[in-house]
Amino acid sequence: MSEPSAVSDRVLACEADELADGESMTVEPDSGEAIAVYRVDGQFYATADMCTHEEWSLGEEGELCGFEVTCTLHNAKFDIRDGTALCFPATVALRRYPTTVEAGKVYVLTEESAGES
Numbered sequence: 001m002s003e004p005s006a007v008s009d010r011v012l013a014c015e016a017d018e019l020a021d022g023e024s025m026t027v028e029p030d031s032g033e034a035i036a037v038y039r040v041d042g043q044f045y046a047t048a049d050m051c052t053h054e055e056w057s058l059g060e061e062g063e064l065c066g067f068e069v070t071c072t073l074h075n076a077k078f079d080i081r082d083g084t085a086l087c088f089p090a091t092v093a094l095r096r097y098p099t100t101v102e103a104g105k106v107y108v109l110t111e112e113s114a115g116e117s
Helices: none
Strands: 010-015 024-027 035-040 043-048 063-065 068-070 077-079 099-102 105-109
Touching (some): 010 024, 010 035, 043 099
16 A cells, blocks of 8 residues: 555544544545544544445444444445445445544545555
């Protein structure tokens, strides 16, 4: 995975202490798709916000249990570490984004090299 080439490749998600363990949120970048940010065991993870089965926010409406987020619309489940769809009705993985914490702020790296899972 390559490093972002410019500051514009990063999206400020939140202050690190704003998101408690086991919580998630949605970030709306100025351009591009919404991103769900999760905190588990003190680490931050980020995926596309919309369930790949139906348009439903995982960051705001999903239920996070460990490393698994459940879409509350039809109970699709995903692994937030790599975006893998874990059960039907979802069969397509979520896009995953790398995260970084700098000076107490959580950033999502959105460059093209972040890739799909």
